[in-house]
Amino acid sequence: MRALLPLLLVACSRGPATLDTGPAWPPVNPPPVAPAEPPWVPPEVGPTRLVCDRDYLPAALLAVDAATERIRVAEFLVYEGSGVNALLDALEAAAGRGVEVQFLADEEGDGTAAAFWRLASAGIDTRFDGPARTLHNKLVVADDVAVVGSHNLTSSALNTNHEGSVLVADAEVAAWYATWFDAVWDAPDLDPELAPLDRDDLVPVADRGVNGALLDCLDEATSAVDVVMYAVAWNAAYPGSEVDQVLTALEGAAERGVEVRVVLDGSAWVVDNGINAAAHERLVLAGIPVWTAPSGTTTHAKVLRCDDTLIVSDANWSYSGLALMHGTSLVVRDPTVVADAVAWMDGIRAVSVPADGP
Numbered sequence: 001m002r003a004l005l006p007l008l009l010v011a012c013s014r015g016p017a018t019l020d021t022g023p024a025w026p027p028v029n030p031p032p033v034a035p036a037e038p039p040w041v042p043p044e045v046g047p048t049r050l051v052c053d054r055d056y057l058p059a060a061l062l063a064v065d066a067a068t069e070r071i072r073v074a075e076f077l078v079y080e081g082s083g084v085n086a087l088l089d090a091l092e093a094a095a096g097r098g099v100e101v102q103f104l105a106d107e108e109g110d111g112t113a114a115a116f117w118r119l120a121s122a123g124i125d126t127r128f129d130g131p132a133r134t135l136h137n138k139l140v141v142a143d144d145v146a147v148v149g150s151h152n153l154t155s156s157a158l159n160t161n162h163e164g165s166v167l168v169a170d171a172e173v174a175a176w177y178a179t180w181f182d183a184v185w186d187a188p189d190l191d192p193e194l195a196p197l198d199r200d201d202l203v204p205v206a207d208r209g210v211n212g213a214l215l216d217c218l219d220e221a222t223s224a225v226d227v228v229m230y231a232v233a234w235n236a237a238y239p240g241s242e243v244d245q246v247l248t249a250l251e252g253a254a255e256r257g258v259e260v261r262v263v264l265d266g267s268a269w270v271v272d273n274g275i276n277a278a279a280h281e282r283l284v285l286a287g288i289p290v291w292t293a294p295s296g297t298t299t300h301a302k303v304l305r306c307d308d309t310l311i312v313s314d315a316n317w318s319y320s321g322l323a324l325m326h327g328t329s330l331v332v333r334d335p336t337v338v339a340d341a342v343a344w345m346d347g348i349r350a351v352s353v354p355a356d357g358p
Contacts, residue, residue, distance in 0.1 A: 046169030
C-alpha cells in the first residue's frame with residue numbers, strides 16, 4: 001500500500017487555477033518523470049533467500065505478520081501441532097487486523113478439517129479443492145512476498161524433516177503465484193494457463209510446467225548437477241514417462257562429463273515401500289553416484305541444482321507429481337540463493353550413505 005501513496009497523491013493533485021499572470025499548466029518543459037517505485041517489501045521480510053529445514057517457520061511468520069492487504073495459502077497437508085499452531089495463530093491475527101486471508105487445502109489430510117474449523121471461526125475464508133485433483137502445493141503468498149517449496153504444515157516438516165523452500169521478496173513473482181491461486185480457488189479441477197514471466201533470475205512455475213523446467217535445467221548443465229529428492233518413482237514399464245524423461249536427462253548430463261550427484265530419501269516408509277528402489281538401481285548402473293539420506297530424518301525436499309540454476313519444488317519425481325497434481329515451484333538464478341543451496345545439499349550428502357558402484 002505504501003508504494004501506491006505517491007501514485008495516489010499524483011492522481012489527486014491538480015494544476016494551479018488558470019490565471020492571466022500565472023504559468024502555463026502543465027509546464028512547457030516538465031521535469032523528467034521518476035521511475036515507478038517498486039512495490040514495498042518490509043525490510044525485515046526480504047531479501048529473497050533459501051529457507052530450508054528450520055528456517056521456514058520464522059520466514060513464513062515474518063511474511064504473514066507483515067501483510068497488510070491479502071494472504072493466500074495453498075497447502076497439501078495441515079495438522080495442528082508444534083510450529084503449525086504458531087502459523088495458524090499468525091493467520092488469525094492477520095484476519096483480526098483486517099487482512100483478507102484465504103486458505104485452500106487438499107482434502108487428503110485428516111487433520112485439515114480441524115484446522116479449517118478454527119481458521120473459519122476467526123473469519124478466514126477456507127476451501128477444500130475439488131476431489132478430481134490433488135492440491136500438492138506448499139505455498140504462502142502474503143502481499144508482495146511468497147514462500148514456496150516442500151514444507152507441508154505439519155510438525156515433522158517444520159521441526160525435524162529436511163525440507164527445501166525459498167522466501168521470494170519480489171512483487172512480480174508473488175503476483176504470478178497469486179494469479180495462479182485465484183484461478184485454482186475458482187476452478188480447482190483445471191490447470192491455470194498463465195503466461196511465463198519474462199525474466200531469468202526468478203521464474204515461478206506451476207503444475208505441468210515443472211517437468212519442462214527440470215529438463216531445461218539438466219539439458220543446459222555443463223559442470224555440476226546436484227539432486228536432493230524425497231521420491232523418484234520410476235517404472236521401466238513406462239518408457240518416455242515424465243520421470244523417465246528426467247532420469248534420461250540426468251544420464252545425458254553425466255555422459256557429457258557433468259558431475260552428477262544424487263541424494264535420495266532413506267526414511268522407513270520410502271524404503272519399506274521401495275519408492276526409490278528402481279530409480280536408485282538405474283542411476284547406479286549408469287555410473288551416477290547416489291547417496292541414501294539417513295533413515296532417522298525424512299528428507300522430504302525436492303531440490304535440483306544445475307550449475308548456477310536452482311529449482312525448488314513441491315513435486316516429487318513421480319507420475320502423479322509431474323503429470324497430475326497441482327503444484328508450485330521456483331526456478332532461481334540468484335547467486336547467493338544458489339550458493340546457499342549448494343552448501344545445504346553438501347551438508348545432507350556428507351551424512352548420507354553412498355551406494356556401491358555398478
